[in-house]
Amino acid sequence: MWTRGPPRRASPANFSGPELTKVFAIFGPVLGLGGIIGPVLGGFLIEGDFFGLGRRSVFLINLPIGIAALVVAAKCVPNKAGDRTVRVDMAGAALVVVSCALLVLPLNQGQEDNWPLWTWLCMAASVIGFVLFAVQQRRTATAGREALVTPGLLRKPAFSVGLGGIALFFGGLIGTQLVLTLFLQIGQEFTAGDAGLANLPLAVGTAIGGAVSGAFLADRIGRKVLQIGPLVQLAGAAVLWLELDGLDTGSFSIRDIVPGTAVAGVGAGMVIAALFSFILAAVDDDEIGSASGVLTAVQAVGGSIGVAVFGSVFFARAETGDFTRGFQHALIVQACLLVAFLAITYLLPKQGRPEEEQHGTIPGAAADGSGAKRHLTV
Numbered sequence: 001m002w003t004r005g006p007p008r009r010a011s012p013a014n015f016s017g018p019e020l021t022k023v024f025a026i027f028g029p030v031l032g033l034g035g036i037i038g039p040v041l042g043g044f045l046i047e048g049d050f051f052g053l054g055r056r057s058v059f060l061i062n063l064p065i066g067i068a069a070l071v072v073a074a075k076c077v078p079n080k081a082g083d084r085t086v087r088v089d090m091a092g093a094a095l096v097v098v099s100c101a102l103l104v105l106p107l108n109q110g111q112e113d114n115w116p117l118w119t120w121l122c123m124a125a126s127v128i129g130f131v132l133f134a135v136q137q138r139r140t141a142t143a144g145r146e147a148l149v150t151p152g153l154l155r156k157p158a159f160s161v162g163l164g165g166i167a168l169f170f171g172g173l174i175g176t177q178l179v180l181t182l183f184l185q186i187g188q189e190f191t192a193g194d195a196g197l198a199n200l201p202l203a204v205g206t207a208i209g210g211a212v213s214g215a216f217l218a219d220r221i222g223r224k225v226l227q228i229g230p231l232v233q234l235a236g237a238a239v240l241w242l243e244l245d246g247l248d249t250g251s252f253s254i255r256d257i258v259p260g261t262a263v264a265g266v267g268a269g270m271v272i273a274a275l276f277s278f279i280l281a282a283v284d285d286d287e288i289g290s291a292s293g294v295l296t297a298v299q300a301v302g303g304s305i306g307v308a309v310f311g312s313v314f315f316a317r318a319e320t321g322d323f324t325r326g327f328q329h330a331l332i333v334q335a336c337l338l339v340a341f342l343a344i345t346y347l348l349p350k351q352g353r354p355e356e357e358q359h360g361t362i363p364g365a366a367a368d369g370s371g372a373k374r375h376l377t378v
Contacts, residue, residue: 037203039177039181039195039196039199040196040197040199040200040203041061041196042058042061042192042196043191043192043193043194043195043196043197043199044193044196044197045057045058045061046058046192046193046196047191047192047193047194047196048193055192087145087146088146089137089140089145089146089147089148091136091140092133092136092137092140092147092148092149093148095129095132095133095136096129096130096133096148096297098129099126099129099130099132099133100126100297100301101126102122102123102125102126102129103122103123103126103301103304104301104304105122106118106119106120106122106123107119107123107304107305107307107308108304108307108308110308110312111308111311111312111315134154137149137151138151148290148293149290149293149294150287150290150291152287153283153287153290153291153294156282156283157347158279158281158282158347158348158349159279159282159283159291161344161347161348162275162278162279162282162295162344162348163279163294163295163298164344165275165279165341165344165345165348166275166279166295166298166299166302167298167299167301167302167305168302168337168338168340168341168344169271169275169302169337169338169341170299170302170303170306171302171303171305171306171309171337172306172333172334172337172338172341173268173303173306174302174303174306174307175303175306175307175309175310175311175330175333175334176237176264176306176310176330176331176334177199177202178306178307178310178311179310179311179313179314179326179327179330180198180199180202180261180327181195181196181198181199182311182314182318183314183323183324183326183327184198184254186318186323187318187323187324187326187327188252188323194254197254198254199261201258201261201262201265202261202262202264202265202268203265204262204265205236205261205262205263205264205265205266205268205269206265206266206268206269206272207269208265208266208269209229209232209265209266209267209268209269209270209271209272209273210269210270210272210273211269211273212266212269212270213225213229213269213270213271213273213274214273214274217270217274218273218274218277222350222351223274223278223345223346223348223349223350223351225270225271225274226270226271226274226275226278226345226348227342227345227346228267228270229267229268229269229270229271229274230267230271230338230339230341230342230345231267231342232263232264232266232267232270233263233264233267233268233271233334233338234267234335234338234339235263235267236260236261236262236263236264236265236266236267237260237264237331237334237335237338238260239259239260239263240257240260240261240264240331241260241328241331242260243256243257243259243260244257244324244327244328245324245328247324276292276295278348278349278351279291279295279348280292280295281348281349281351282348282349309333310330310333310334313326313329313330313333314326314327314329314330316329317329
């Protein structure tokens with residue numbers, strides 16, 4: 001089916017209408033859960049020391065996954081002719097790649113190198129690069145050429161706010177998971193494999209929260225699911241704080257912190273399962289492809305920022321040997337991010353993208369969350 005949304009050219013779409021909504025309802029949770037399961041799998045590979053590769057085996061995991069993806073794509077993805085008149089915006093692609101590199105590299109190396117001047121200069125340059133990218137995209141669209149990012153997206157307040165929410169949420173989630181792994185390996189001398197297995201309660205909790213949110217809550221209570229989720233995470237962080245406060249470091253067991261990590265995982269899963277759908281409710285059908293790409297990129301950048309911030313907070317105390325206090329300080333940072341995310345959710349649409357569309361109008365899908373009707377093409 002072909003979808004058209006001026007001023008962009010028509011393009012072949014494998015999914016449209018209700019199917020498209022269901023696709024993104026699956027895409028968001030899988031993307032989030034994959035990031036949580038990653039450390040579990042990575043710990044297993046390092047511990048197994050397959051073929052004597054040690055930690056290097058982690059970098060090979062993309063090979064079987066990539067091969068499987070190619071096989072599935074060849075069998076399942078429809079082979080449709082593309083629009084050869086469309087040209088890739090190479091200038092925009094170069095700008096965004098360089099800007100992301102200038103941001104992510106110093107964030108990952110800054111803590112290790114004690115934040116030298118070059119890290120701050122790179123981050124400042126990345127901000128300039130992103131501004132230039134936005135200007136370049138607007139000019140490209142005005143000239144009638146294909147832009148990487150639909151310029152109209154950032155003029156939608158709910159979508160712009162949603163980008164901030166994605167960065168805050170995933171920055172806190174990935175950063176806290178990093179600190180958990182560091183606490184176990186450095187503070188409690190767990191092996192990589194044991195530390196990976198210790199992330200299982202978080203992963204299981206996330207799967208449960210995602211299932212409950214996706215199957216029942218999101219449709220019934222709307223964006224309130226995005227407000228209940230952070231509250232459950234905050235409760236999990238509070239329980240984890242108390243568990244850490246009462247630790248006997250001489251006889252530590254992962255069982256000591258399972259309740260807190262599992263509860264936090266349930267809250268995270270509730271948000272992950274619904275967040276993409278509610279943010280995408282603020283955009284038009286012809287903008288979904290561009291919008292989802294931007295959301296994924298912001299999620300990755302937010303995770304990198306979370307790694308830098310939470311790693312710095314943890315090591316500030318870990319250098320004195322107080323690993324438990326370093327973990328607790330990281331929980332405080334996560335709590336602050338969750339409170340900020342909770343405030344942002346009130347600016348998102350009241351309902352996610354509807355799974356059942358009718359010809360004509362869809363109630364409750366207005367970008368401003370007012371519940372006004374919006375016309376969609378089916």
